[in-house]
Amino acid sequence: MLSRGAADLRAAVLTTVLVGAGSALGYVRDLLMAALFGANADTDAFLVAWTVPETAAPLLIEGAMALWLIPLFSVAAGRAQVAALVERTLPALAAVLAAVGVGAAACAPWLVAMLAPGLPRTGLAVECWRICCVCVVPFALAGYASAALRANNVFGPPAVTGLAYNVALVACLALWHDALGVRAAAWGVAAGAVLMVVAQAPAYLRRVGLPRRLPRRLVLPxxxxxxxxxxxxxxxxxxxxxxxxxxxxxxxxxxxxxxxxxxxxxxxxxxxxxxxxxxxxxxxxxxxxxxxxxxxxxxxxxxxxxxxxxxxxxxxxxxxxxxxxxxxxxxxxxxxxxxxxxxxxxxxxxxxxxxxxxxxxxxxxxxxxxxxxxxxxxxxxxxxxxxxxxxxxxxxxxxxxxxxxxxxxxxxxxxxxxxxxxxxxxxxxxxxxxxxxxxxxx
Incomplete structure (x- = not known):
């Protein structure tokens, strides 16, 4: 049996390799963006819209979601406590973030103007922003699954999420850059977020599971x-x-x-x-x-x-x-x-x-x-x-x-x-x- 230190090292190496593969494909994505569009007013407009996934990802995948949920799942003892935790947290989280995503899309013109008041291509930024807002709920589900799996010492599927995300982005850029311009990258964000959930679904359903019933009140702590x-x-x-x-x-x-x-x-x-x-x-x-x-x-x-x-x-x-x-x-x-x-x-x-x-x-x-x-x-x-x-x-x-x-x-x-x-x-x-x-x- 591996010692604790050796097990940690093996898990860290596996995570690093898979995350590294996702990051490498992220560089392919960035290289493709740079080669296709350069650095100009259109790319600046998209990068203002990129604020949506760039803010949502730290909150919902590797940041706040993990910092909040991993301790909760780590100390939950037995299937009954885990099931109760899922029922208490997952439906409320999904409902709140669905409302946030819709609100962010509706307020896109004001948010873009506030973030980049001197931006030349404001209309394009607003359009890309609204497309990117689709990622909010899938990011939340992907982050929830990642936190639950890591607390159960399952590190492979969570580490694959970056790879899945960038596969979708690269595919959208390669297929639709001529027809859609930088909007293709925005659609790639939305598709990649969904693919992150799909990549973890089998392991999550096997180890954790969905809520068996909805709570009487949807309340977040x-x-x-x-x-x-x-x-x-x-x-x-x-x-x-x-x-x-x-x-x-x-x-x-x-x-x-x-x-x-x-x-x-x-x-x-x-x-x-x-x-x-x-x-x-x-x-x-x-x-x-x-x-x-x-x-x-x-x-x-x-x-x-x-x-x-x-x-x-x-x-x-x-x-x-x-x-x-x-x-x-x-x-x-x-x-x-x-x-x-x-x-x-x-x-x-x-x-x-x-x-x-x-x-x-x-x-x-x-x-x-x-x-x-x-x-x-x-x-x-x-x-x-x-x-x-x-x-x-x-x-x-x-x-x-x-x-x-x-x-x-x-x-x-x-x-x-x-x-x-x-x-x-x-x-x-x-x-x-x-x-x-x-x-x-x-």
Whole structure:
């Protein structure tokens, strides 16, 4: 039988490989977008509409949904408790988010105007926005299934969701780009969201199941869920700040930021794989009051994530021009666009350690049951710095100033979250050195 550490490593490797395959296909998608459409007013319009899946995905798939549900499913004992949990949460969640999706589509003209007031192709952005709103409920169902399966130590189907999503996007772009233009990508978002649910349905139905009956009242636990939602939205708010400020820059600025961010995020996604695998055990440790084990888990995850992030970040800084040229410079994506994207990429890389630390540590707050609002407050402080610094730097540094501000804001958030865990008695710093020296099994 595999030791706990070996089992964690195997699950992390499997998750990394499958998520990596999905990310690779995501790059094929981005390459196809760049080659077909370049970086112009049309791509900027689509990327404003991309705010819908870009906000919904952190909330409903890897962010708030997982942070809320994995601890609940991890401590549920037996089929009866799991069935009761599903009946209590899934119908209410689906109903609320269906209403949110319809409302977001109805308010598209006002939301687009608020997010990108200087956008040239507002009408196209509104049309793409409404198509993208179809993804909200399927994202919620996919995220719910992923959280339930991971809490049951099933990591394969959740890791396949990114691959399924990007298969649909690439197919829609390849088949309909001539007829629909960038609208093909919006339809790909909607189709990909549905495919994410289909990919997990067999495993979810076998391990968890659907509600056997509807509850008398559809109620969500707002007190527990609201701090997680606010934290996730504030974290995503960095992207919104970028879009608002970049909308007044020359056409293509939003696209340069988007492409650079997609490349810079790869090391962070890989770095967080071990924390994804160990999150159910972290939740069970804290539920049992075993803070010593929780600190060791956090320390191990931080050490592993930090090693990956720093190493990969150095490679991005050293070989940024070559990476951008290989990945993006073809078709309509010309040398000027590549140069602008490479410059932003190097600046984004400064903030990668901060993003990774926040991604690891936020899990501890939301399953400890203490300090639930602290991550949101820390994120608000970082976002305030990001917005103020970006506004000050954009006149001189354009999109480069936005990237610098992003790095500064998330670094401040990471420092505040480390300090907050120390006050809760969950600081991983004390456990990091012994764990690194002894290679302790957690």
């Amino acid at each position: 707002v007190a527990a869920l609201l701090p997680i939602i606010v934290f996730t939205l504030l974290r995503q708010g960095q992207v919104l700040v970028e879009r608002v400020l970049a909308a007044d820059l020359p056409a293509g600025a939003i696209s340069h930021l988007n492409y650079a961010q997609k490349i810079a995020q790869v090391p962070m996604v890989v770095a967080l794989m071990l924390a994804t695998v160990t999150y159910p055990r972290l939740a069970r440790s804290l539920a049992a009051g075993d803070t010593r084990r929780a600190r060791r888990l956090l320390a191990r995850d931080l050490l592993a994530a930090g090693a990956v992030t720093v190493s990969a970040g150095a490679l991005l800084v050293a070989f940024g021009p070559a990476i951008v040229a290989v990945l993006l410079r073809r078709g309509a994506f010309d040398g000027a666009a590549a140069t602008a994207t490479e410059h932003v990429l190097r600046l984004y890389t400064i903030g990668l350690p901060g993003h990774t630390v926040v991604g690891v540590l936020c899990r501890a707050y939301f399953c400890a049951g203490r300090g639930l609002w602290y991550p949101a407050l820390a994120m608000a402080a970082g976002l305030t710095l990001t917005a103020a610094l970006a506004a000050a730097l954009v006149p001189d540094l354009a999109q480069g100033g936005i990237a610098v501000a992003n790095a500064a804001g998330i670094t401040v958030t990471a420092a505040l979250m480390l300090a907050g865990l120390h006050r809760l008695g969950l600081s991983p710093i004390r456990a990091a050195v012994p764990a690194a020296r002894e290679g302790e099994r957690v």
